[in-house]
Amino acid sequence: MQKMAHFRKKLSTGLVAAAAGIIMCGGMTAMASEITSEAASLDMTTDYPGITVNPGDTLSFSLDFSSDEACDAALSVESIPEGWTGYFGGDGNQVSMVHINSGTEADNAELATFNLTLPDEAEEGTYTVELAADAGSSGSDTLELEITVNQEELGQSSFTAEYPEQQGATGTSFSFDTTLVNNRATEQSYSLSAEAPTGWTVSFTPSSETSQVASVALESGASEGITVDVTPPENVEKGEYTITCTATSASDTLTMELSIEITGTYGVSLSTPTGNLSLDAYANDQRSVTLSITNTGNVDLENLNLTSSAPTDWEVEFSESTIELLEAGATQEITAYITPDADAITGDYLTTLTVSNDETSADAQFRVSVKIRTTWGIVAVAIIVVLVILLGCIFKKFGRR
Template sequence: MEQKVRINIRIFGIFVLLALLITSMASVVMAQDGAVNENDVSLIAAFRSIQPTSDDSDIDLIVTNHSSERRVARFEFKGIPEGWDIQVWQRYFSYRLNVLALEPLGSPNEGNKQEPRLRITPPADSQAGEYRFSLEVLSEDGKVKFDQADFTVSLPERTPVETGNVEVSTTFPYLQGPTASRFEFEIAIKNKTGADASFDLSAASPLNWTVQFLPAYGDERLISSVAPIDNATQRVKVRVTPARFAEAGTYSIPVTVSNETYDTEIGLQVQITGQGELSMDTVATVLSFDATAGEASQIDLVIGNVGTDELTNVTMLAAAPDGWVVSFDKESFPSVGVADFQPVAALITPDKDAIPGDYIVSIIARSPDDLREASLRITVSQSTIWGWLGIVIVIAVLGGLGGLFWRLGRR
């Protein structure tokens, strides 16, 4: 008996050891599932080798989380040349980034992907040659290196600085689009006066046009002056909004950068291509109408073109409840000119069995360039013929019953 007890104790001990071993292995596997891996995050740079043509350069980056867990990526630079300012910036707002939070793979709106911008600014007195540095993407604790990008910056020989003026330039001085567009130029203002200076910004624009100046990066605040230091370049965004009904054509927007001593002008041009715009309303300028079930009602409409270019192939459509019939006396127009208005009669026939109440009928005018929709509220009532017919039937029934009682009373 004592020997059996010992055997049972040994067997129980073996089971306990196996259970502990399985538990520890499961813990290790679970820990490994959430562990940070060097392949979790990747870094893509639009360019790895550049030759700047201005005081600073931007390179677009894409940082992507490929894991099923949320990851925090930290940026670290290696080998930055002395005196250089190299930082990772948020692409649309003016602040620097040291870390990025990346949502898991498959998150809504591609939350696992971020697109910051690398900004490289060499010192003003840097010598010509090739300069190299690296950008590393690390885990939050810095123990895992996810990815690395190596960059080469080739600086050309600097031309002697001409002092005594302010230089204004732009890469794209000519933009085109329809009237509804908002045109944005970017100008570079270089201070070559030989000293730090402040310059006022102004522009001459056509009547009812708007010209605004904003910082080239991030901020949406409006500015009216800039203050670049000596031999530095400052970029400014020039936002041009045309007049609502500006005619098609080319318009000049001269921009002036000046102070009490210096005055420089650059010419910008906007070409308005013209765009048709549909309008639609009822002749009565109301959207509520009465109708009778099973009977056609006419609603007079007016469609027009309030844009700056001709509209072609304008068609009339309708969406109505089941059993309703909607037709137009003119179902299409080959063209509608600028400031041209055309009458259209819509015939709306509710279903003969329609229950009295309010219904919505959508009238649509459509062209390849634009679409307009008007929602009409139709209040339906039953035909009065049925009311009179009901009265006649009631009178006939009462008359028949009266005649029957009279005949029975005579007997």
């Protein structure tokens, strides 16, 4: 009986110890679960924690948060490369703490940003920036940003012209030397197009080709020289014109503006209303001729001067020696007065009249026929007739003897 009682006592003691152990294990499990829950109650994330940049770049990371309960979290930079600078921002201000609502990242999206600036002398390599958010008893979290510094201009393709502005007169064709650069990580096929005024033509010719193309393929990091030929219509007016060229790929839409200034065409003609460039004149007698001066260009002409080149001792004068303004397409008539030399003998002479300014000029050669006046001719004929009659009388009188 004593042995049986002793056995029951030991069994009871064992059961109590086992129960205590189970209770302690359950408590520790619950405590561990609570600690784990607290550690996971706050999360800080960003969409792109790894990025490739260039020295001197400034970056902005949007920060999203999730929390099991509403809390205020202090933000800090745990580690950052030497010479780099960074700060937290929110609503246009620099911040050090953020209020997080209870909920998921969708409920607390882009609550803050982390702005990071690299020094211009940053060397190539991969760097880590560690951020921290601490809400005390509500939890904490860290976020590592992996920054790869590459001195090549990756991700910034370009389409540029060496001289994007040119000028020329009407009838001029223009040629632009441009460069297309693919700084994407993969090969790109660029479609080339242009938006130009009505009547203008634009073509693209790669430096490695002899014919025009509508597209060009470039490997990652490659570039291509492209000649852009622009031809305005023949009757284009004076003014400034813009041509927008576009290179489009699956990843890029690159635009480039070319500027062309049409200065217009300068032209003038000199003639007579009938087109006749000959006249009769007499020695020392002034003759007038009507000149027709026309602006044949599409730009107004200013300060047109009239000059002459005539035989020695001849005189040439104009009713107006200067035309202050002759509009494009307009015609003005001016009278020229030509006086042959008093000793000029019968014959044909050339007199050149010129109209000119700093932009253009024109001349016309007039054939001036110097003649003897009709009255003197009649006198000469009369004298000859009288002489003939006298000679006839003399022959008649002396012939009978």
